[in-house]
Amino acid sequence: xxxxxxxxxxxxxxxxxxxxxxxxxxxxxxxxxxxxxxxxxxxxxxxxxxxxxxxxxxxxxxxxxxxxxxxxxxxxxxxxxxxxxxxxxxxxxxxxxxxxxxxxxxxxxxxxxxxxxxxxxxxxxxxxxxxxxxxxxxxxxxxxxxxxxxxxxxxx
Amino acid sequence: xxxxxxxxxxxxxxxxxxxxxxxxxxxxxxxxxxxxxxxxxxxxxxxxxxxxxxxxxxxxxxxxxxxxxxxxxxxxxxxxxxxxxxxxxxxxxxxxxxxxxxxxxxxxxxxxxxxxxxxxxxxxxxxxxxxxxxxxxxxxxxxxxxxxxxxxxxxx
DNA sequence: CAAGATTGAACTATCAATCTTC
DNA sequence: GAAGATTGATAGTTCAATCTTG
Numbered sequence: 001x002x003x004x005x006x007x008x009x010x011x012x013x014x015x016x017x018x019x020x021x022x023x024x025x026x027x028x029x030x031x032x033x034x035x036x037x038x039x040x041x042x043x044x045x046x047x048x049x050x051x052x053x054x055x056x057x058x059x060x061x062x063x064x065x066x067x068x069x070x071x072x073x074x075x076x077x078x079x080x081x082x083x084x085x086x087x088x089x090x091x092x093x094x095x096x097x098x099x100x101x102x103x104x105x106x107x108x109x110x111x112x113x114x115x116x117x118x119x120x121x122x123x124x125x126x127x128x129x130x131x132x133x134x135x136x137x138x139x140x141x142x143x144x145x146x147x148x149x150x151x152x153x154x155x156x
Numbered sequence: 157x158x159x160x161x162x163x164x165x166x167x168x169x170x171x172x173x174x175x176x177x178x179x180x181x182x183x184x185x186x187x188x189x190x191x192x193x194x195x196x197x198x199x200x201x202x203x204x205x206x207x208x209x210x211x212x213x214x215x216x217x218x219x220x221x222x223x224x225x226x227x228x229x230x231x232x233x234x235x236x237x238x239x240x241x242x243x244x245x246x247x248x249x250x251x252x253x254x255x256x257x258x259x260x261x262x263x264x265x266x267x268x269x270x271x272x273x274x275x276x277x278x279x280x281x282x283x284x285x286x287x288x289x290x291x292x293x294x295x296x297x298x299x300x301x302x303x304x305x306x307x308x309x310x311x312x
Numbered sequence: 313c314a315a316g317a318t319t320g321a322a323c324t325a326t327c328a329a330t331c332t333t334c
Numbered sequence: 335g336a337a338g339a340t341t342g343a344t345a346g347t348t349c350a351a352t353c354t355t356g
């Protein structure tokens with residue numbers, strides 16, 4: 001398959017490629033399970049969970065639409081419709097900003113926080129069962145360090 | 157946020173949780189970039205690439221629909237329509253099996269192989285740039301080992 | 313009846329164009 | 335004119351129901 005590469009290049013790159021494929025496949029398999037568990041147990045898809053979590057961790061439990069779109073890595077217009085659904089479910093509220101009338105702030109409601117806490121119990125158990133159980137403490141340290149570098153580079 | 161957990165449990169789990177979030181976020185950021193690069197350079201979305209690659213690696217460069225659906229982690233019906241598009245683009249062909257007339261085999265065409273090779277050049281460079289460059293050889297070994305365990309457990 | 317694959321309906325995400333405010 | 339956000343058209347994904355063959 002590989003046309004223009006020297007044996008030396010292949011050798012250097014092969015380990016990284018296997019690591020990338022392992023990451024790609026492990027992510028797909030685990031996320032599929034976690035998403036299904038959250039949907040069935042709490043009726044909260046993983047995309048919802050991700051938004052609620054970022055709001056809960058923000059000061060005042062609120063973020064501007066743009067900040068939220070960056071945090072959860074979804075397109076701006078995709079977020080608009082996701083927040084529509086979350087607002088209809090009463091888990092978040094939209095509030096226009098007084099200082100800049102172009103911006104909308106999205107705030108977590110009490111019901112949203114309650115729902116997030118319930119979902120967290122399910123999600124925590126899923127992460128333990130599908131991920132943590134199969135990874136040693138040392139491996140977890142390496143994963144965090146390496147993948148934080150990767151993420152930061154990709155976002156810049 | 158965390159209601160029913162002892163400090164000891166938190167301590168044990170916290171590192172794994174940070175590792176999981178790093179994996180989740182790195183995956184989203186990198187896959188977004190790789191997919192965009194493949195689309196723009198070769199007009200091959202990452203989902204197409206994944207299917208073509210699995211076919212290229214299979215004996216005879218062909219797989220049954222069900223085998224392919226498992227390999228790429230997509231629903232059976234999702235794959236049906238994905239293969240529709242790939243067939244329309246002449247990158248794969250459907251062939252009924254003679255031994256069991258329920259099964260359809262999907263085979264990579266010559267054009268599909270050519271296109272995959274071109275896409276591989278783009279993709280390889282993307283993986284080098286967005287992932288490999290930021291990961292040491294030792295980290296790559298740990299990633300591969302840990303995430304292969306995670307993947308296999310999640311698939312069973 | 314079970315396995316392999318497809319179809320149609322409902323849902324979700326994405327891109328370009330638009331609207332409002334700075 | 336540029337930034338923040340939304341809208342409408344489009345494309346892709348999923349679930350349940352269906353069709354065919356074993």
